[in-house]
Amino acid sequence: MNIIAIFKGLATTFGYMFRRKATIDYPFVKRAHASRFHGLHELRRYEDGMERCIGCELCQIACPANAITVIGAENTPEDRHSPGERYAFRYEIDELRCIFCGMCEEACPTDAITLTPRFEMANYTRNSLIYDKSKLLVPAEYGVGEAPHERPGGLPADLGEVARIKSTMEPERGYLATWRGIDILTSEGKTYMPTPAGGELVREPEKLKGGE
Amino acid sequence: MAVFVILAVALIASAVGVISAKNPVHSVVALLTNFAALAVLYLTLSGEFLAMIQMIVYSGAILILFVFVIALLGAGTSVGDLGPNRLAKVMTPAVIVGALALVVLGYALLHAQNPSGGGMLGAATILPGSQSQIAAVTIMPGADGAFGSIADFGRALFTTYLLPFELTAFVLLIAVIGVVVLAGGGAPERRKAAIREPIAKPKRRMEPTR
Amino acid sequence: MIEALPLWLLVAIKSLVLLIIVITLFAYTMLAERKVLAYMQLRVGPNKVGPWGLLQPAADALKMIFKEDLTPSSADPLIYRLAPFIAVFTALLAYAVIPFSQGEHGPWSIANVNAGILFVFAITSMGVYGISLAGWASGSKYPLLGSVRATAQMISYELAMTMSVIGVILQASTTSLSGIVEAQSRMWFIVPQFLGFLIYIITAVAETNRVPFDLVEAESELVAGFHTEYSGLRFGLFFIAEYINMITVSCLATLLFLGGWSGPGSSGHPLLGLLYFVIKVFAFLFFYIWLRGTLPRLRYDRLMAFGWKVLLPLATLNLLVTAIVVALWY
Numbered sequence: 001m002n003i004i005a006i007f008k009g010l011a012t013t014f015g016y017m018f019r020r021k022a023t024i025d026y027p028f029v030k031r032a033h034a035s036r037f038h039g040l041h042e043l044r045r046y047e048d049g050m051e052r053c054i055g056c057e058l059c060q061i062a063c064p065a066n067a068i069t070v071i072g073a074e075n076t077p078e079d080r081h082s083p084g085e086r087y088a089f090r091y092e093i094d095e096l097r098c099i100f101c102g103m104c105e106e107a108c109p110t111d112a113i114t115l116t117p118r119f120e121m122a123n124y125t126r127n128s129l130i131y132d133k134s135k136l137l138v139p140a141e142y143g144v145g146e147a148p149h150e151r152p153g154g155l156p157a158d159l160g161e162v163a164r165i166k167s168t169m170e171p172e173r174g175y176l177a178t179w180r181g182i183d184i185l186t187s188e189g190k191t192y193m194p195t196p197a198g199g200e201l202v203r204e205p206e207k208l209k210g211g212e
Numbered sequence: 213m214a215v216f217v218i219l220a221v222a223l224i225a226s227a228v229g230v231i232s233a234k235n236p237v238h239s240v241v242a243l244l245t246n247f248a249a250l251a252v253l254y255l256t257l258s259g260e261f262l263a264m265i266q267m268i269v270y271s272g273a274i275l276i277l278f279v280f281v282i283a284l285l286g287a288g289t290s291v292g293d294l295g296p297n298r299l300a301k302v303m304t305p306a307v308i309v310g311a312l313a314l315v316v317l318g319y320a321l322l323h324a325q326n327p328s329g330g331g332m333l334g335a336a337t338i339l340p341g342s343q344s345q346i347a348a349v350t351i352m353p354g355a356d357g358a359f360g361s362i363a364d365f366g367r368a369l370f371t372t373y374l375l376p377f378e379l380t381a382f383v384l385l386i387a388v389i390g391v392v393v394l395a396g397g398g399a400p401e402r403r404k405a406a407i408r409e410p411i412a413k414p415k416r417r418m419e420p421t422r
Numbered sequence: 423m424i425e426a427l428p429l430w431l432l433v434a435i436k437s438l439v440l441l442i443i444v445i446t447l448f449a450y451t452m453l454a455e456r457k458v459l460a461y462m463q464l465r466v467g468p469n470k471v472g473p474w475g476l477l478q479p480a481a482d483a484l485k486m487i488f489k490e491d492l493t494p495s496s497a498d499p500l501i502y503r504l505a506p507f508i509a510v511f512t513a514l515l516a517y518a519v520i521p522f523s524q525g526e527h528g529p530w531s532i533a534n535v536n537a538g539i540l541f542v543f544a545i546t547s548m549g550v551y552g553i554s555l556a557g558w559a560s561g562s563k564y565p566l567l568g569s570v571r572a573t574a575q576m577i578s579y580e581l582a583m584t585m586s587v588i589g590v591i592l593q594a595s596t597t598s599l600s601g602i603v604e605a606q607s608r609m610w611f612i613v614p615q616f617l618g619f620l621i622y623i624i625t626a627v628a629e630t631n632r633v634p635f636d637l638v639e640a641e642s643e644l645v646a647g648f649h650t651e652y653s654g655l656r657f658g659l660f661f662i663a664e665y666i667n668m669i670t671v672s673c674l675a676t677l678l679f680l681g682g683w684s685g686p687g688s689s690g691h692p693l694l695g696l697l698y699f700v701i702k703v704f705a706f707l708f709f710y711i712w713l714r715g716t717l718p719r720l721r722y723d724r725l726m727a728f729g730w731k732v733l734l735p736l737a738t739l740n741l742l743v744t745a746i747v748v749a750l751w752y
Contacts, residue, residue, distance in 0.1 A: 006717065013716045017461040025469075237501060237558055244551065251544075261597075264540035268584075272547025273577060276554060280573045283558045283566060362537075362597060 038100040040118040041093050043137040044111065044145035046083065051137065052112030055086040062107035067097035091133045095121060114145065215256055222249040236282045240275060247271045261362045436532045440517055448665045449479030455711045462715035486661075489654035496561030497651065505559055506652070506659035509552025513666040515545045520673050521600045523683045523695040529600035530692065538599035539591060542674060543584060546629070549667060550576045553631075553638065556660070557648035568647030571722065572638040576629060578729040583625035585737035586618040589744040590678045603682035610681040617740045619679045621733055623709075626671040628729070630664065632710060634717035637725060672706035673699075 024031050044052050055072025073089035081087035104113045113136075123129055138145035226249060229242030247270050254263035369377055427435075453468065453475065460467030468475035493502055519538040521529035535541055550573060557569020591597055593614065594605035602611075612619045628635035639647030649660045676682055680702045683695030720728070 009716045010712060013462040013712060016464060017458070019464060021461070021466050022464045023466045025466075235498070237498070237555070241501065241504070241555070260535070260537045261540065264537050264544045267544035268540070268547050272544065272550070272580070276547075276550055276573055276577060279551070279554045279558065280570060283554065283570055283573075 037117045037119075038102050038115040040095070040116050040121055041098075041104070041131065041136055042114050042116045042145050043088075043091060043133065044114055045138055045140070045143075047144055049140050050080075051082045051087060052110045053088040053091060053108075054082050054084040054110055054112070055088040056109060058107040058109060059104035059113050062103040064101060064103060065097045065099045067094045067099075068092070068104060088133065091136060093131050093136065095129045095131055096126060216253070219249050219253045219256070223253070237279065240278050240282065243278075244271055244275055247275065261365050433532060437518075440532060441514065444514065444517060444666060444669065445662070447669060448662055449483070451665050451669065451707055452482070452661075453478050454707070455714070458708065458711045459715050462712075483658070486655055486658035489657075491654040491656060492651070494561055494651050498559040498561065501555050501559035502561075502651075503656070505552050505556035506656045506663075507552075508555065509549060509663035510659045510666070512545050512548040512552065513663040513670065516542045516670045519599060520670070520677070521603070521682070522699055523692045524600065524603070524689075525692045529603075530696070531600070534598070534600060536596075536598045536601075539587065539597050539602065539674075539678075542599075542670070543580075543587075546667065546670065547580060549663070552660070552663060553648050556652070560648070560651040562651060564644045564646075565648050565650045568638050568640075568644045568650070571644075572631065572648060575631070575635065575637060575725065575729070578726060579625040579628040579635075579733070582621055582729060582733040582737045583629060585734065585741050586615075586621035586625065587678060589615050589618040589740050592741075592744050592748045595748075599677050599682075603677055603684065606681040606684060610679065610684075612679040615679065615740070615744070617736060618744075619675075621737045621740065622675060622679065623706075625729075625733060626675060627710065627713065628725075630667045630671055630710075632664075632668065633714040634720050635725060636719060637722050640719055642719075668707065668710060669703065672703045672710070675706050676702040 046052055055070060057070045057072065060068045060070045069090065069092045070088050071090040072086045075081055075085060075087050100115065102115050105111075105115055108114075121129065223246060226242045226246040230239045230246065233239040233242055247266060251263040251266045251271075254260075254266060456478075457467040457475070468478040471477045471481045493499060518532045519535045519541045521531035521534065521538075523530045553572040553576075554569040557565040557567075557572065560566070590602060590611050593611060594602040596602060596605065605611075627633075631638045638644075639649065641647075644650070649657055652660060676699060682702075683692075683699040685695070685698035688695040688698055
C-alpha cells in the first residue's frame with residue numbers, strides 16, 4: 001500500500017484539470033491535415049477546360065485494390081473531351097475498395113487523377129460510394145481542380161522533389177512514373193533516378209511489346 | 213388498528229409465500245417482505261431501535277447471505293426438481309406441532325408480566341397494548357426513558373437478559389468455529405502442502421518426454 | 423400557516439420537493455462527473471446539448487425512456503423487473519430522515535427520527551438486494567458473477583462502515599442525525615474521529631460500488647456486471663440508484679464528520695446552513711469523481727483482504743479507543 005503514490009496520482013489528475021484540452025471541436029473546427037494527405041479523388045481539367053484524362057487505363061492497372069474502372073473512347077471533332085486521341089468514356093472509382101495509396105496519381109501520365117485532401121464522404125448506401133465521372137470530374141465552372149502543389153499548406157520542402165517533378169508546370173522535366181516502387185523520371189524515353197544532382201540514368205528506352 | 217391488520221395480513225401472506233414458493237430466490241424475497249413488515253410492526257410499537265436492528269441484521273446481513281448461497285449453488289434448481297412433493301407427508305405432524313406452539317405462545321403472552329418501564333422484550337404485549345402504544349409513537353418515539361429507547365434496550369440486554377444473550381453469542385461462536393473446521397481444511401501446514409502439490413505434479417509428468 | 427396543514431399532506435409536499443431536488447441533483451452529478459473526468463483526461467466532455475452541455479441530462483433521460491426494454495428469455499421475469507425498483511426505492515428512502523439545515527421549529531427534514539442514523543443504515547443495507555437479485559434474475563453468467571461480488575463486497579465493507587460510525591454515535595451519545603450535528607457545535611468530529619472518517623470515506627466508496635472498488639461492474643472482466651442484461655429505463659433506474667447512493671453517503675459524511683450545516687454564522691440562518699451543507703456535500707461528490715479519475719480498479723482478493731484485514735481491525739480499534747475515552751471522560 002503506497003499511500004504517497006495515491007496522493008501523487010490525485011495531484012496529477014487535479015493538475016490536469018487546468019491544462020489546455022486536446023479536443024478539437026470537430027464538425028465546427030477542422031484540424032489542418034498533412035500537406036500530402038490522400039483523400040477523395042478528383043479528375044482535373046486543362047486551363048482551356050479540356051479533360052486531362054486520355055483514357056489510357058494506367059491508373060486502373062496501377063491500382064492495387066482494383067478500385068478503378070476506365071473505359072476509353074475515341075474523340076471525334078464534333079465531340080471532343082480531351083486534347084489527345086482518346087478520352088475516358090466511363091471512369092469509376094469504388095471509394096469503398098480504395099485504400100487511398102495514391103498509385104493512380106503516380107501512374108497518371110497527364111496528372112488527370114489526383115487525390116484531394118477531402119475526406120468526409122460518409123453515406124448510407126454502397127452504391128452512392130461508387131463515384132463515376134459526374135462526381136469525380138471537376139465541373140467546368142469550378143476551374144481546373146487541385147494539383148498536388150496547390151493544396152492548402154503547400155508541400156514541405158524536404159518532400160518537394162517528387163511532387164515538383166510531378167507538376168506539369170515544368171514541361172522540360174517530362175513526367176514522373178513509378179517503377180517498382182521507386183520514383184523515376186523519364187524524359188524522351190530515358191529513365192532517370194532522381195538524385196540531388198538532377199537524375200541518374202537507369203536504363204535506355206525500351207521498345208514496347210509488339211512495338212510499332 | 214388498520215395499520216396492524218394490514219401488517220398482519222402482509223406478514224402471514226409473506227410467511228406462506230416463503231414456504232410455498234417453488235423457487236428459493238422467490239422464498240427469499242418473500243422472507244424479505246416478511247422482515248420488512250415485522251420491522252414496521254415494531255415501529256408501530258415504538259420499538260424503533262429493534263425495528264432498525266431487525267432490518268440491519270436480518271435483512272441486511274443474514275438474508276443477503278441466503279441470496280449469496282442460492283446464487284452460488286445451482287441457481288436454477290427449484291424445489292420441484294428435487295423429487296416428489298414431501299410437503300403433503302409432513303403436513304399432519306407440522307399442523308399438530310404448530311398448533312401446540314401457538315397454544316404455548318398464547319399462554320406465555322397472556323400470562324407474561326409486563327416489565328415496568330417497558331423492557332424491550334415486553335413488546336410481546338401486542339394484543340391488548342397496541343392501541344396505546346401506537347398513540348405513544350406520536351409523542352416521542354425512542355427518546356431517552358421512553359419505551360424502546362436504546363438505553364433501555366441495552367440495559368435490558370446486559371442485566372435482565374444477560375445470560376440468554378451470552379448463551380446465544382456462544383451458540384453463534386460454535387457455529388463459526390464449525391464453519392472454520394469444515395471449510396478451512398485442517399491445520400495450516402496441511403493447507404500449505406495442498407497448495408504446493410499441484411505445482412509439483414506436472415514436473416513428474418514431464419519426465420518421460422525427455 | 424404550515425402548522426395548519428394536515429401531517430400527511432405536509433409530508434407528501436416535503437417528499438415531492440425533495441424527490442425533485444434529489445433527481446435533479448442526480449442528473450447534474452452525472453453531468454459533473456462526465457465533465458470533471460473529461461477535464462482530468464484533457465477532453466472537454468459533453469458540450470453540444472444546450473450551453474456548455476447543460477441539457478445533456480435531459481437528452482440522456484429521453485434516450486433512456488425511448489430505448490427498448492428487453493427481458494432475456496432465461497431471466498426470472500418477476501424478480502428481473504422488481505430488482506431495479508428495489509434499488510431505487512431503497513436509495514430514495516434514506517432521504518426520509520436526512521436533515522439539511524436547522525430551522526426555528528427543528529431540523530429541515532421529512533421526518534426527524536431519533537434512530538435516524540440507524541434508519542439510514544437499515545435502508546442502505548437493503549440496497550444490495552437490488553443488485554444481487556438483478557444479477558441472479560438476469561439468468562446469465564456475467565450478471566451473476568457481478569452480483570455475487572457485489573454481495574460479498576457490500577457485506578464486508580458495511581461492517582467496517584458501521585463500526586467507524588459507531589465511534590461518532592458514542593461520542594455524540596445519540597443516534598439522531600440532527601443531534602449528532604448539534605454535538606459537533608464545538609468541534610467537528612473529523613478531528614477526534616479522524617481514523618473513523620478515513621475508514622468511512624473508503625468504505626463509502628466501496629458501498630456505492632465506485633472506482634476503485636467497482637468490481638461489481640468491472641467492464642474489462644464482467645461486461646457490465648449485474649446490469650449487463652438491463653436496457654432502457656430499467657438500466658436507468660440502476661444508474662439513478664447508484665448516483666443517489668453516492669449523494670446519500672456524501673450527505674452522511676457531511677452530517678457525521680463535517681458538522682452538517684454548521685459553519686461561520688450559520689446559527690439562526692437556516693439558508694446559510696443549507697448552503698454550507700450543500701458545499702460540503704459537493705466537495706465529497708467531487709472527491710468521488712476525482713478518485714474515479716485517478717485510481718485503477720483493485721484486484722478482487724486484495725479488495726476483500728483490505729476490507730477484512732485492514733479496515734475492520736482499524737475500525738474496531740477506533741471504536742475501542744473511542745469507547746474507553748467516552749467512558750472515562752464524558
